Amino acid sequence: MKITFPHMGNTYICAKALLDDLGIEYLIPPFNSKKTLEIGTKYAPEFACLPLKINLGNFLQAYEMGADTILITGGCGPCRFGYYGEMHREILRDIGCEMDVITLEWPDKGAGEFLHRIRKLTGKLNPYRILKAVREAATTAMQADDLERLANRVRPRELQRGTTDRIYKAFLNLVKKADGSAGIKKLIRDTAGELLSIETDMDFRPLRVGIVGEIYSTIDPYTNLNISSRLGSMGIEADRRVTVSGWIIEHMIKKALRLPRDLSYADAAKPYLGAMIGGHAQETVGHTVMYARDGYDGVIQIYPLTCMPEIVAQSILPSVEKDFDIPVLTLIMDEMTGEAGYQTRLEAFGDLLKKRRERGVYGKTVALSGG
């Protein structure tokens, strides 16, 4: 059995830590690329959401390289993600690609079936070792997210444009060769050291933009055409609250152990969106409110074309925009999204934020001198 899994930003780092520590054989698909999307688009339903198409491309690329089993997480609605596994199964079957799909979720058939799936993965490993590996994988994911956040802080302040990206990109490739959670964590520490030693302009106060939206397209740099890096090189600092580790800890671990979860975003969203409707709509609305309260200069919502929960959020965001006087830009991604148009929209948004800040500062000075 050779396992593979879908890419979503730095998720492969956490998956690698887990599978390495458990000693399970696996294959990381090639990084998301135009090729991946082309393959996925060819076989997926035309109107499926973009992440499904890219995932499918991942599996088929990994299949060519010898993977035979797919490991994914699941869900039970209301958004499409919960049915991804079944769609993949059907599509792969129709194109004659014999891959097994293991979905890590609480199955309808209950605990027995869940244990059966875990057994299928881990064979006769003892539960203690499994729990330890899960814990290590979760902390690895947290550290990987911290590293990405650090890169996003440094990037807009770097003196030599492109330094951060060079170091971070090298890290993403080196991780593949690191050994287990311990090896990965060491590499993360080393890379953090490198990032911290980049020469920066300490006095520069970058504009700050919050990234909200559907989880896959906000987290995966291929899908969002590297938004943090584009913003960074415009001198804008990008922040994102939805992360891989956050998802693992809040949605999987805390839910399974019935621990209280951080629901501050739900409270913030409440006046606008009164209920959990699926996907990350509540996070999108809630985080936009929170960014506004924290004094961010703007918010960018990103989602794949036809994403149901985000269309709901998009319909609501103009009210938040108005109430808090914070500009919101919505970017919708699909296989046709062109880089040039995308860059133009980002630059126009950046200019708008810059003007607003200048006006704000100007307004204050006038008020002071006129006082």
Place this chain on the structure above:
Amino acid sequence: MSITIGIPRSLYYYKFYPLWNTFFEELGAKVVVSDHTSKYILDQGVKSCVDEACLPVKIFHGHVLNLKDRVDCLFIPRFTSISKNEYICPKFGGLPDVVRNTLSGLPAVIDTEVNLRKSGKNALLAAYDAGKHFCADKRHIRKAFDKAVMCYRQYKKQLMDGKLPGDIFDKKAPKSKAHGAKPLNIAVIGHEYNLYDRYVNMNLLQKLKSSVANIITVDMLSEELINEKTRQLPKRMFWNFGRRAVGAALHLLERKDIDGVIFIMSFGCGVDSFVCDLVERRIRRESMIPFLVLTIDEHSGEAGMDTRLEAFIDMIRWRCSCENNLPAYG
């Protein structure tokens, strides 16, 4: 004076109108339904919504605009779930929020949450919540609700017998012309609000009827038949519409008397993108039944649809006659 409550003739109107109507009338309210979908209503909806919204949601907004100035309140429930362990669509769950943040100058909105995911008994809670705006007496609300449920059951039975909502609500059942040819059995799968809104589907059902077809809808199949099939799926389908559509398809493809299946798909509908694909895969894999997908959006033209429909029917007729002419040993 009694309160007037507005019900948009859109989305779940087609599923629940008899229930809502009876319920509110029993509580002494005057129920006003928006006009039939028209180009004007559609355009108004399209204009007010974000481009990315699906057509049914846009049309819903058009209906709200049609009503808003002539009622005291609007009934726009938050539909999270209408069946155990199942959902509808994120857009139904967020509907009142979307409408409130999209349209201005609305009267009061009754946005009762309907969530039967954990238990069907929650329907009564929703009734109390919606009813409290009209009546303080819980027993009275309960009575109104019971009566409403009876009407709803009757309505479902009528649907099962092959009546269409248009015929039931408007009380003028159009007769299909007697024709020489042998009628075909065509199954039509799609969301109620696409299937039963004549403007949206450009009179599809009527057209099918006049090309001498018997129409079979998912509403004409019993829950038992559907569930028997969906139980065989490796993973439970968690959309109410999806379960019914897939279950119906699995049932239909085993029947010998189905001449064709048409799926009406909303352009940009997330649920349809998966459900239609699953249905198509199963039908193509496990049967020879001709299958047609009709996608509707605000730009779909009637002429184009008619051509495709005619071609589909002709193809079926041609196939039938070929099969009949085959020699018995062939």
